[in-house]
Amino acid sequence: MTLTVLFAAGDAAFAEYRAPLTQAFAQHDLKIDLVTKAAPEAVDYIIYSPASTLRDFTPYTRCKAVLNLWAGVEKIVGNPTLTQPLARMVDPALTRGMVEYVCGHVLRYHLGMDVHINAAPGAWVQDEPPLAPERVVGILGLGELGRACASALAALGFAVEGWSSRPKSVQDVTCHHGEDGFKTLLHRADILVTLLPHTPQTENILNAAAFAQMRTGARIINPGRGALIEDEALLAALDTGQIAQATLDVFRVEPLPAEHPFWAHPNVTITPHIAATTRAKSASQVIAENIARVEAGAELLHKVDPARGY
Template identity: 85%
Template sequence: MTLTVLFAAGDAEFAEYLAPLTEAFTQYGLQIDLVTKAMPEAVEYIIYSPASTLRDFTPYTRCKAVLNLWAGVEKIVGNPTLTQPLARMVDPALTRGMVEYVCGHVLRYHLGMDAHITAAPGTWVPQEPPLAPERVVGILGMGELGRACATALAGLGFAVEGWSSQPKQVADVTCHHGREGFDTLLQRAEILVTLLPLTPQTENILDARAFALMPKGAHIINPGRGALIEDDALLAALDDGQIAAATLDVFRIEPLPADHLFWGHPHVTITPHIAATTRAKSASLVVANNIARVESGAELLYQVDTARGY
């Protein structure tokens, strides 16, 4: 039986994904009619990204699942017309990319590399950095990406502490939860990595109060969601030295507007949303596997809890 799969993720993405998806469907023994346009009542699966113009899911009465190509689902999960099961993207390659980004920037701050890179000629001021076990790295968000980054950093010897809204257990990581645990982690984290999903509860979670709780001279790395941070509060904390520096990969508006104060700030590093990009070849295998599972009667992997928003 041939399944009709609507690719609702933009024309550029379709050109990128056509060959990898075709190969992945074949690998999983699926006969797929992959289309960018179809009568809604004929569509059995939708491959989706926020670049799509699809907003009304009501007509897709036969659709068994919507498969998101991004790890984040905040731009679709609140859609009231979405009654079909929604799967977020959990891809080993995406996770690997995030781990490499986070470990790279944690090590950069830990070793004080910025001072060495920007030192004036003739500057020779040796400073011995602490060893990794003497440095507390905090991870906000202990989902798939947070756990992977925490485990990798613990493997490098860092004293890693994580926070999530619900209790979690991760080997070699001190885990906190709830409001009290949130404050405890902030008070200890010399380098803080934000990997929370964006929900009404997490928006602006890093505000003036949060920055004031952190050790003076702490560092922020945000490859999670731009709106987790209150921009003005971060700028104020950077200007008064409470926060020494921040590396930001995500923003409320992307691309980041040219007149934003983050640009040109001496203590802000901007990267263009590159920490965890979805790679077509590996993501196609995740999508094909999930469709094959549903067709065989197994449960959909990585299904989003719409009530929680992730």
């Protein structure tokens, strides 16, 4: 039987994904009619991203699942018309990209590389950094990406501690949970990496009160979600030195407006949402595998819990 798969992620993405999706479907022995337009009642699966103009899922009565191309689902999970199962993207290449980004910037802060990069000509600075086991790296969020980053940093020898809303266990990582655990991690982290999903509970989780509980001179790396950080509170903490430096890859508004104070702050490093991107070849394999699983009667991988928002 041929399945109709609606690609609702924008024309530019379709041009990028058409060939790798076709190849992935063939590798999983799936007969697929991959289209950008179809009668809603004929659609078996929807491949979706927020770039889509699709907003009303009500007519898609035959659709068995909506497969998100992005790791984040905050743009769709609250849609009241979405009654179909939703899967977030967990792409091995995206995970690897995030691990490389996080480890790179943690090492940059750990080794004090900015001192040397920005040193005046002739400056001979011989500050001796601590070794990795003496540096506490905190990971906010122990989902797929958080666990991968925590494990990679632990393998480098860092004293890694993580936090999640519910109890988690990660080898070689000290795990905290709940409100008390959140406070403990803030108190202990020299470098804090934020990899939480954006939900009503996590919005502005790093605010003035949170920054005040952190070690003076701590560093922050945010490749997670822009709304996790209260911008004005971070700027104030940077100005006082409570937070020494911040590397930010995600923002409430993207591209970050040219007039935003982050651009001009000497202790803020901005990267343009490049920490981890979905790669068409590997993401296509994830999508094909999920469709094959559902067709075989198995559970959808990476299924989103609408009540939790991720």
